[in-house]
Amino acid sequence: MKTILRGINNEVTIDTKxxxxxxxxxxxxxxxxxxxxxxxxxxxxxxxxxAESQIKAGADVLDVNVGFPGVNDVKLLPAxxxxxxxxxxxPLCLDSPNPKAIEAALKVAGxxxxxxxxxxxxxxxxxxxxxxxxxxxxxxxxxxxDDGITHDPEKRLAIGEKILERAVKAGIKExxxxxxxxxxxxxxxxxxxxxxxxxxxxxxxxxxxNITMGASNVSFGLPGREDLNSAFISLAIMxxxxxxxxxxxxxxAAVRAADLVLGRxxxxxxxxxxxxxxx
Ligand code: THG
Numbered sequence: 001m002k003t004i005l006r007g008i009n010n011e012v013t014i015d016t017k018x019x020x021x022x023x024x025x026x027x028x029x030x031x032x033x034x035x036x037x038x039x040x041x042x043x044x045x046x047x048x049x050x051a052e053s054q055i056k057a058g059a060d061v062l063d064v065n066v067g068f069p070g071v072n073d074v075k076l077l078p079a080x081x082x083x084x085x086x087x088x089x090x091p092l093c094l095d096s097p098n099p100k101a102i103e104a105a106l107k108v109a110g111x112x113x114x115x116x117x118x119x120x121x122x123x124x125x126x127x128x129x130x131x132x133x134x135x136x137x138x139x140x141x142x143x144x145x146d147d148g149i150t151h152d153p154e155k156r157l158a159i160g161e162k163i164l165e166r167a168v169k170a171g172i173k174e175x176x177x178x179x180x181x182x183x184x185x186x187x188x189x190x191x192x193x194x195x196x197x198x199x200x201x202x203x204x205x206x207x208x209x210n211i212t213m214g215a216s217n218v219s220f221g222l223p224g225r226e227d228l229n230s231a232f233i234s235l236a237i238m239x240x241x242x243x244x245x246x247x248x249x250x251x252x253a254a255v256r257a258a259d260l261v262l263g264r265x266x267x268x269x270x271x272x273x274x275x276x277x278x279x
Contacts, residue, residue, distance in 0.1 A: 001175050003138055003210045005061060005091035006111035012060050012091050014210045014243045018264040020255045021243040023093050024059030025216060026050045029068040036068045039076060044083035051088050058252035063116060063245050065095035073101035078108045099127040106135040113137045117180060120145030120159040129170035138176035139167060140212055149182060153198035156181055160203050179203045183213040185220040193218055193232055197239050204240025215246040230254035
């Protein structure tokens with residue numbers, strides 16, 4: 001299964017057969033005070049710096065999240081998208097809980113974006129599927145619904161299945177649905193990673209769709225975050241993860257290594273290129 005995303009001239013294919021595509025997570029105000037303060041001043045230089053450093057480090061797609069308390073993201077998300085578009089031709093993943101902000105950003109983004117995110121709640125499906133269809137965007141479907149988040153991988157799979165069915169009914173192509181099995185902090189719940197890994201395996205096997213997740217979520221509150229994230233992402237890739245949302249400066253090495261180990265990097269070309277580019 002292939003999901004194609006586009007900037008203006010630049011096309012990125014996410015293929016369930018790999019190699020892994022990296023969605024850069026860093027344009028996100030969570031614990032980035034400088035991003036909040038510069039966005040509040042209406043300045044986008046720091047957003048552009050984060051875009052550039054992530055692209056250099058291996059990001060294929062950029063997640064754009066400008067959410068912080070009190071923000072008017074219906075204005076700010078499209079403004080950030082336009083700023084990025086002015087300098088970088090890379091597919092964008094529009095990350096907001098507000099459908100109006102997503103739609104406003106889609107209006108100015110061009111290309112083919114990824115909507116982050118839809119979930120199995122009726123409210124979410126009703127608000128976003130028609131928008132995705134109208135702007136020919138792909139969607140990330142979070143495996144949670146009106147009953148919240150379940151710990152049962154089979155139930156997460158069923159929610160993914162429901163999102164897929166509803167999306168196809170709304171006229172969205174099957175390949176434009178990417179499932180998020182929900183990665184959560186393992187410090188708070190020792191089974192968190194196992195549940196996510198099993199959900200990935202099931203979604204890969206039963207639905208055959210591309211799979212994303214916020215790979216850095218698992219290490220919240222712990223030391224050694226890079227090592228933990230790398231271990232988790234490698235196992236997740238083995239099970240069918242194809243397009244993690246992560247910090248490319250910290251994860252690309254592990255991703256290139258996993259692709260090499262899984263026989264997706266003939267003569268280790270990409271692996272070697274990555275390390276040469278970092279010298
Ligand atoms: N699924 C989907 N989208 C998502 C998430 C997900 N978007 C948001 C989030 N989860 C993924 N993005 C981030 C962004 C930053 C961090 C974690 C996940 C993060 N930031 C550092 C911190 O908090 O310490 C600070 C920045 C840094 O040093 O890198 O960890 O699950 N679909």
